Amino acid sequence: MTLPAGWEGIDQNFLGLEEPWCHPDHAGVYVLPAPYEHTSSYVLGSDRGPSAIIEASQQVELYDETLKCEPYREWGGVATIRSLDLAGKVDRQAVDAIESFVAPHVGTGRFVITLTGEHTGALGAIRAHAKRYPDLCVVQIDAHGDLRKAYQGNPYSHASVMARVVDDGLPLVQVGVRSVSPEEIDRMQSTDRIATFFAADILDPSGPYEGKASGWVPEVVKACRGPVYLTFDCDGLDASLVPALGTPEPGGLGWYDTLHLITALANGPGILGMDISEIAPIEGFVAPQFCIARLIYRMLGRIKAGRRVH
Numbered sequence: 001m002t003l004p005a006g007w008e009g010i011d012q013n014f015l016g017l018e019e020p021w022c023h024p025d026h027a028g029v030y031v032l033p034a035p036y037e038h039t040s041s042y043v044l045g046s047d048r049g050p051s052a053i054i055e056a057s058q059q060v061e062l063y064d065e066t067l068k069c070e071p072y073r074e075w076g077g078v079a080t081i082r083s084l085d086l087a088g089k090v091d092r093q094a095v096d097a098i099e100s101f102v103a104p105h106v107g108t109g110r111f112v113i114t115l116t117g118e119h120t121g122a123l124g125a126i127r128a129h130a131k132r133y134p135d136l137c138v139v140q141i142d143a144h145g146d147l148r149k150a151y152q153g154n155p156y157s158h159a160s161v162m163a164r165v166v167d168d169g170l171p172l173v174q175v176g177v178r179s180v181s182p183e184e185i186d187r188m189q190s191t192d193r194i195a196t197f198f199a200a201d202i203l204d205p206s207g208p209y210e211g212k213a214s215g216w217v218p219e220v221v222k223a224c225r226g227p228v229y230l231t232f233d234c235d236g237l238d239a240s241l242v243p244a245l246g247t248p249e250p251g252g253l254g255w256y257d258t259l260h261l262i263t264a265l266a267n268g269p270g271i272l273g274m275d276i277s278e279i280a281p282i283e284g285f286v287a288p289q290f291c292i293a294r295l296i297y298r299m300l301g302r303i304k305a306g307r308r309v310h
Helices: 048-057 091-105 119-132 162-168 184-190 199-202 213-223 254-266 287-309
Strands: 030-035 077-082 111-118 135-139 171-178 194-198 228-231 270-275
Touching: 030 048, 030 091, 030 119, 048 111, 048 287, 077 135, 091 111, 091 119, 111 287, 119 162, 119 228, 119 270, 135 162, 135 254, 162 171, 162 213, 171 199, 171 213, 184 194, 194 199, 199 213, 199 228, 213 254, 228 254, 254 270, 254 287, 270 287
Parallel strands: 030 077, 030 111, 111 270, 135 171, 135 228, 171 194, 228 270
Antiparallel strands: none
């Protein structure tokens, strides 16, 4: 089989797969890089995150010892499209361009992963999925509320992306939040469409859930009002796992808690699509992007297993 134009081969694709496992006609997973950055307010470089994740993914071991299989085979392969060129596009134009990039692949029987830079880029992918699945519930793993009406005068700031999601009428479940403004607290408390699980409540051993995933994960699942779209800001993880971030925060989710949550969502409401954002690579330090590449692959295994449950 020959790869069609616009799709990446073994040296450039996610996981470094050979044909036919990277062919879009064969694969059940599509990886769509959309490296957008415009409003980052602290560390710059998230537009280099998608390519860094793809490069690191080629070192990921393909056998998942917990699932006792190679998830890419269970999916029929993973295909990676050529990166979207967003030169000259910012704010609403960039969001619309990402939506147009993602939309043709949603609802085709493929699971779509959008790799973007700053979290604003996720909005286009979320909108593409929401138009295909109107009962969608957005689950946001994130250190930040991202619910400001605007930040630094820009309603398309990375600090306002979830405000746009709520404005679109989508229910939102936030997990791992530990950095918010009074404005965002007011927004959380003003509507029943937002359920927020603060990191201090779910991860601190003295919190309401005693820091045990077995206590808080079922509550997150219960809060979901429909099938899930997962928007994963990498700063939702603890900065000790992933320090290469645009806005790092201590006190986040750990590796196994995250996988516990993904498994429960996949087996419960189901996960229909996802995006990954906010990796800002540190030159010469590959551990953060390798961690995320490996996490994406582990999540794919659990999402596929969840589909068999359904």
